[in-house]
Amino acid sequence: MGIELASLSKSYDGQNWTLKNINVQIKSGEFFTIVGPSGCGKSTLLRMIAGLISISDGTLKIDDQDVTNLPPQERSLSMVFQNYALFPFLDVKSNVAFGLKARKMPAAQLEQRVAHALELVGLSELKARKPRELSGGQRQRVALARAIASDTKICLMDEPLSNLDAQLRSKMRSEIRELQQNLGITLIYVTHDQVEAMTMADRIMVLHAHEVQQIGTPSEIYQHPANSFVAQFFGTPRMNLLSVHYSTKNQRHLQVDPLLDYVLPMDIEEGDYFVGVRPNALEIHATAQASNAAIKNIEYLGTQSIIHALLDNQEEVRITTAQNNTFSLGERIQIRATAAYFVFDNTGRAIFFNKGDGEDGRTNYKQTVTNAL
Amino acid sequence: MDAPITNKQSQTHYKPKGNKKPLTVGLSYKKELRERLYALVFLGPSLLILTIFVFFPMLRTLYLSFFLTNSVGKPTVFIGLQNYFSLLTSTAYLHSLQATFIYVIAVSCLTLVLGLLLAQTASQKIRGISFFRTVFSGTMGVSVSVAAIFWLFMFNPSVGLLDQLANLFHLPVINWLTQPGWAMTAVVISTVWMNLGFTFLIFFGALQSVPTTFYEAAQIEGVSKRYQFFHITLPMISPTLFFVSIITLIESFKSFGLIDLMTAGGPDNATNLLVYRIYQDAFLSGNYGLASTESVILALMIAFFTFIQFKVLEKRVNY
Amino acid sequence: MNKNITGPNFQRLGQLFVLILLALFILIPFLLGFWTSLLPTADISKGSLWSSHISLDNYYTAITQTPIIRYLFNSLVISFFTMAAQLLFCSMSAYAFVFLEFKGRNTLFYVFLATMMLPFEAEVIPNFVTVRNMGLLNHYAVMIIPFLTSAFGTFMLRQSFLQIPGELKEASEIEGLSHWRFYASVVMPYSRISLFTLAAYSFLASWNQYLWPMLTTFSDDFRPVQDGLRQLQSQESFNNWGMIQASAAIVVIPTLIVLFIGQHYFKSGLNEGAVK
Incomplete structure (x- = not known):
């Protein structure tokens, strides 16, 4: 079942847009993730798709049928909530069966559906327990089973893993992904966690400041971010954004400082730019003579270290390096460019990227994003 | 050290x-x-x-309660359980007991149902709902004598609003406070009215604390509003429901002020509830021994309900 | 356009109808009371409630000819001191039940709990004798002293004190705070919302006392407002409805104002608590 959002908008007061002009086609069987910082409207968007919040403008189609004004139960979808929405006074089985029972499904069919759903999430043994007798991960699974039991082809999930600890979260990530594959359902998954989005999704929609920033596969988003917001949102540690002024007399040299110099393969207009460099795309050298930065802090992570350095032009940069224990606090260092970098104009829009593998060129995205910064 | x-x-x-x-x-x-x-x-x-x-x-x-007493309340003759026997065989006392039960049950049921109805309707998201919320909690600021005055006027047979309305629609005029059955009705209505502010606030708070995702999940599953109310709302607020019902029950067992102001136990002892009878027997008739016996019986009944409350709350708090 | 989501219009109308009906049930006694308090008693007795002779005369009469203001003042004094005493003594005993370690603590707590089962109404006879013997009759003290503490208040504050993180107690022990200091500078501020609730509860409970002051006060100098209204009503015995209603209004208006301000404060207090 495909889902189509055509210029979907939401405004509560008729003046300010909570969500503006959302367009996307979600394919049948796709794992589609909506990601963005808190307050970006991602939960609102999900609830609009569910029918829990009315749509102010635009159309929503499920399976080519216009459902913009249909109540939730007529959209044939299921939803998993952040707090799991499990009734504390019902046991696991009754929680899973709640909706089916309310709609007066025949007992035999209900039993079979519930048993099947509980089996899929591996909770058959615990079906007589109350939610408070379950661990966080098990509660999460009950919520999944409840969605599965409804036997809909579309499932919406609203930050389903954010109440779990880090280890469990990564385990549940793959479980949900597998479940989605096996059941062949279309899954719309809302999260604020870029790692979740990257690791689970077929495609990602990045929401920020009430608008779509970019839609694409995880690799497209990471490799070709549409703007500096997307570029900085994905990847840990965050991408460095260094401001530079370019004038034609520089002859294709984008100079952050004399030692940190990027050579452009073509001409760009004069003006202010940001050079975006991922922390692993900077070289760091211990040097006595030609230094351009000092080390402020070192985070030792085992296989690598993150070095926070202050460039002499007072910009902070993050650099990851595998050379552990080589550097010390306050040490003068030289930071040099590698071939991989991005260039954003002064509104944050990506105008150029160079992955450092010979493939480079001007970016060409359909979306024009106005307020990326 | x-x-x-x-x-x-x-x-x-x-x-x-x-x-x-x-x-x-x-x-x-x-x-x-x-x-x-x-x-x-x-x-x-x-x-x-x-x-x-x-x-x-x-x-x-x-x-x-085991003694006869003199006029200043000093015990004179030990009579064992005689007071208890005479009370439990006195038609007047049994009548009082019956009236109290009717009053307590009517007040508790109406307070709970109306309080819940108020809270449920006030939980809707409608423009201007905060006005209704304020109004609904209003009777919490009304003390017993003010409530009595307001309702005495409502029920007054010659000038009261209810009988004026009855006149207007050519309905029979009811002598609210002078006919036994109607007097009880009047006292119950006034008590319920007075209780509603507090009950509303407690229920409203309880309803607000039910996570909205419960209803959202149910809505997506196509669960009707009615089913949601009986299978989500009621079970979720059941501890509060129980708490309020017991509090209301106990408070109505102890009712005195409204009775004293509105009917003084009359007409024909129709509203002579237990506490009012204690007051009459002790402070008007000087029969302290008998009144003490009545007090013990009252205390036992209230202790019983309070005990139940503790027991059930203990169990229900965690579902 | 989204009526399918928000429900059909007639359902909304139905809700509004129920709302208005319920609001009327609550409001009419108020409104009628206030309205008649503005009318001359002569008109009220004739049953002409739609009289146009509106004035504040009844209020003037009530204030000048009856001790209603004195009654209000008495109630204010009694309720205020009862409230203050309950805040102090209930919090102290709750503190003992939560933060002090002594033999028989649990037994004693159950004894406290048991008193919640005993209605004051069932004990008025011996209590009346006690206060008479103490010579307290017909004085503010008789309405304050028996209610200096309450088992309910202790129970409520104990529940609230139990929520205080153990780390706070440990930290204060490391800093060498005495029990008094810990009580005053940590426990009390931490539980201010519960304290506020208890304050409102005990004030209202005292304000609404009826039977006890009726038995123990005989003069207008000490009679609280509930029994004052009873006094007025029985003296005037239905004759002067306008003035009775005006007296009721004088009593109820301040409580309503306090209630609404209190509600507002209480809500923001709750929010404040939630942020922390």
Whole structure:
């Protein structure tokens, strides 16, 4: 079942847009993730798709049928909530069966559906327990089973893993992904966690400041971010954004400082730019003579270290390096460019990227994003 | 030298958070003595007051219930359970008991149902709903004598609104406060009205605390509003429901002010509830022994309901 | 356009209808009371409630000819001191039950709990004798002293004190705070919302006392407002409805104002608590 959002908008007061002009086609069987910082409207968007919040403008189609004004139960979808929405006074089985029972499904069919759903999430043994007798991960699974039991082809999930600890979260990530594959359902998954989005999704929609920033596969988003917001949102540690002024007399040299110099393969207009460099795309050298930065802090992570350095032009940069224990606090260092970098104009829009593998060129995205910064 | 032992004991009554170390260190003798002294100082005033005005009078009431008393309340002749027997065979007392039960049950049921209805309707998201919320909680600020005056006027046969309306629609005029059945109805209505503000606020708070995702999930599953109310709302607020019902029950057992102001137990003892009868027997007739017996019976009934409340709350709090 | 989501219009109308009906049930006694308090009693007795002779005369009469203001003042004094005493003594005993370690603590707590089962109404006879013997009759003290503490208040504050994180107690022990200091500077501020609730509860409970002051006060100098209204009503015995209603209004208006301000404060207090 495909889902189509055509210029979907939401405004509560008729003046300010909570969500503006959302367009996307979600394919049948796709794992589609909506990601963005808190307050970006991602939960609102999900609830609009569910029918829990009315749509102010635009159309929503499920399976080519216009459902913009249909109540939730007529959209044939299921939803998993952040707090799991499990009734504390019902046991696991009754929680899973709640909706089916309310709609007066025949007992035999209900039993079979519930048993099947509980089996899929591996909770058959615990079906007589109350939610408070379950661990966080098990509660999460009950919520999944409840969605599965409804036997809909579309499932919406609203930050389903954010109440779990880090280890469990990564385990549940793959479980949900597998479940989605096996059941062949279309899954719309809302999260604020870029790692979740990257690791689970077929495609990602990045929401920020009430608008779509970019839609694409995880690799497209990471490799070709549409703007500096997307570029900085994905990847840990965050991408460095260094401001530079370019004038034609520089002859294709984008100079952050004399030692940190990027050579452009073509001409760009004069003006202010940001050079975006991922922390692993900077070289760091211990040097006595030609230094351009000092080390402020070192985070030792085992296989690598993150070095926070202050460039002499007072910009902070993050650099990851595998050379552990080589550097010390306050040490003068030289930071040099590698071939991989991005260039954003002064509104944050990506105008150029160079992955450092010979493939480079001007970016060409359909979306024009106005307020990326 | 005293080892720097911290008072781990005090942790025992906190809700354990995470893995607390088990108690291993006892208190030194000196410290124990000091804690006891503190306990005396902190608890002393309350204990003193409760002893004089609660424990002693309860025992004294029980004691008096076995005696005949003189006009100033001094016990004269020990008569054992005679007071109890005569009460339980007195038609007047049994009538009072019956009236009290009718009153208590009617007041409790109406207060609960209307309070819940108010809270449920006020939980809707409609423009201007906060006005209704304010109105609904309004009777909480009304004291018993003010409520009595308001309703005395409503029920007044010559000038009251209800009978004026009855006139207008050519309905029979009811002598609300002078006909036994209607007097009870009038007293019940007034009590319920007075209770509603408090009940509404408590129920409203309880309804607000049910996570909205419960309803969202149900809505997506196509669960009807009615089913949601009976299978989500009611079970979720059941501890509050129980709490309010017992509080209302106990409070209506103790009703006195409205009765005194509106009907003075009449007409024909139709609204002569238990506490009012105690007052009459003790302070109007000077029959302290009998009134004490009535007090003991009242206390037993209220203790019974309070006890149930504690028992059930204990069980229900965690579902 | 989204009526399918928000429900059909007639359902909304139905809700509004129920709302208005319920609001009327609550409001009419108020409104009628206030309205008649503005009318001359002569008109009220004739049953002409739609009279146009509106004035504040009844209020003037009530204030000048009856001790209603004195009654209000008495109630204010009694309720205020009862409230203050309950805040102090209930919090102290709750503190003992939570933070002090002594033999028989649990037994004593159950004894406290048991007193909640005993209605004051069932104990008025011996209590009346007690206060008479103490010579307290017909004085503010008789309406304050028996209610200096309450088992309910202790129970409520104990529940609230139990929520205080154990780390706070440990930290204060490390800093060497005495029980008094811990009580005053940590426990009390931490539980201010519960304290506020208890304050409102005990004030209202005292304000609404009826039977006890009726038995123990005989003069207008000490009679609280509930029994004052009873006094007025029985003296005037239905004759002067306008003035009775005006007196009721004088009593109820301040409580309503306090209630609404209190509600507002209480809500923001709750929010404040939630942020922390």
